Amino acid sequence: MLDSCLPRPLTVTSDPSPPLxxxxxxxxxxxxxxxxCALALARHLPVEIISVDSALVYRDMDIGTAxxxxxxxxxxxxxxxxxxxxxxxxxxxxxxxxxVRLTAEISARGRIPLLxxxxxxxxxxxxxxxxxxxxxxxxxxxxxxxxxxxxxxxALHAELARLDPxxxxxxxxxxxxxxxxALEIVRLTGLPLAESYGRKEDNALPCRLLPIALxxxxxxxxxxxxxxxxxxxxxxGFVDEVxxxxxxxxxxxxxxSMRCVGYRQAWEYLDGEIGYDDLRFKGIAATRxxxxxxxxxxxxxxxxxxDLIELDCLRPDLTEAVRAAAFSLLDS
Numbered sequence: 001m002l003d004s005c006l007p008r009p010l011t012v013t014s015d016p017s018p019p020l021x022x023x024x025x026x027x028x029x030x031x032x033x034x035x036x037c038a039l040a041l042a043r044h045l046p047v048e049i050i051s052v053d054s055a056l057v058y059r060d061m062d063i064g065t066a067x068x069x070x071x072x073x074x075x076x077x078x079x080x081x082x083x084x085x086x087x088x089x090x091x092x093x094x095x096x097x098x099x100v101r102l103t104a105e106i107s108a109r110g111r112i113p114l115l116x117x118x119x120x121x122x123x124x125x126x127x128x129x130x131x132x133x134x135x136x137x138x139x140x141x142x143x144x145x146x147x148x149x150x151x152x153x154x155a156l157h158a159e160l161a162r163l164d165p166x167x168x169x170x171x172x173x174x175x176x177x178x179x180x181x182a183l184e185i186v187r188l189t190g191l192p193l194a195e196s197y198g199r200k201e202d203n204a205l206p207c208r209l210l211p212i213a214l215x216x217x218x219x220x221x222x223x224x225x226x227x228x229x230x231x232x233x234x235x236x237g238f239v240d241e242v243x244x245x246x247x248x249x250x251x252x253x254x255x256x257s258m259r260c261v262g263y264r265q266a267w268e269y270l271d272g273e274i275g276y277d278d279l280r281f282k283g284i285a286a287t288r289x290x291x292x293x294x295x296x297x298x299x300x301x302x303x304x305x306x307d308l309i310e311l312d313c314l315r316p317d318l319t320e321a322v323r324a325a326a327f328s329l330l331d332s
Contacts, residue, residue, distance in 0.1 A: 021107035023207040024326055026116040027052070027123055027298065028214030029291040031225040032313035035068055037214070038116040040319035041326055042076035045114075048106045050099055051080040052117030052126075055260045057090045058082070060245060063238045064262040066229065086257035087249050089136065092125040099126055104206040112330075113207065120297030127209060127305070134188045144180050145254060153179055160186070167193040177259060210329035211305060212322060213298050214313035221314050226287045233262065234280065242266040261286045
């Protein structure tokens with residue numbers, strides 16, 4: 001009887017948090033068929049597409065970026081297309097902030113975010129988060145650009161090698177955009193890049209990432225697609241598009257928008273630095289190099305992302321395979 005009068009111990013029951021809503025990822029090199037697969041998924045799932053492409057963000061850059069057509073974009077909600085002027089910069093940090101906001105909003109509407117594109121740095125920023133790096137400093141960037149104009153980017157690469165040998169070893173002497181940012185960070189912080197990148201911000205995500213990657217079983221076939229697509233862009237008026245961009249905006253070839261593959265070569269052609277045949281040859285070669293870099297990123301993802309499903313982008317039933325992979329990931 002005495003025992004019955006004693007207070008009973010409290011039973012603590014675990015109340016696990018509900019699982020995060022899903023977000024599908026569709027990544028792959030240029031010309032691998034991502035747009036067609038994303039639109040095919042939209043016919044079977046309640047998705048909204050978030051572009052993961054550092055070129056599609058620019059307004060009036062349509063032909064050279066293979067931007068989805070007006071009809072394609074009308075068939076399904078699209079985000080992060082035509083969001084900035086070609087005169088502006090759009091960073092990985094801004095992409096991540098935009099993507100985090102959009103995935104939360106889309107999930108709240110009861111729909112599924114589908115992040116599709118080929119800018120692998122953006123996918124990495126989304127998955128791994130961003131380091132606590134200093135914001136862009138316009139005054140310092142102008143100073144670095146002025147130094148480059150006077151001395152050349154290889155000279156600034158040599159300076160970076162003195163300040164941060166490890167960072168310089170990962171960059172080509174002519175890689176203006178990355179040399180500029182590396183020098184900017186080192187000069188602002190006084191620290192090597194590795195130390196700066198090691199300091200992380202709060203990188204929590206509002207969703208769980210379900211990745212599907214496209215890659216060619218035979219690289220030569222992808223190269224043939226790239227050549228065909230670049231020729232199609234030229235025939236569709238790509239050079240005229242760049243000519244109109246130069247008239248409409250205050251651009252220069254050092255701007256990120258004009259460093260995009262194809263646009264850089266078209267700029268050289270319009271300045272009379274190369275002929276039309278060289279424009280075509282250099283544009284195709286640069287696009288193939290872009291695809292090579294994208295596939296290198298994907299190989300790293302494959303090694304560190306156990307949930308990633310990789311599909312041969314050359315298979316004739318690709319859209320059906322992507323749909324099956326998406327359903328499998330969503331059911332997991």
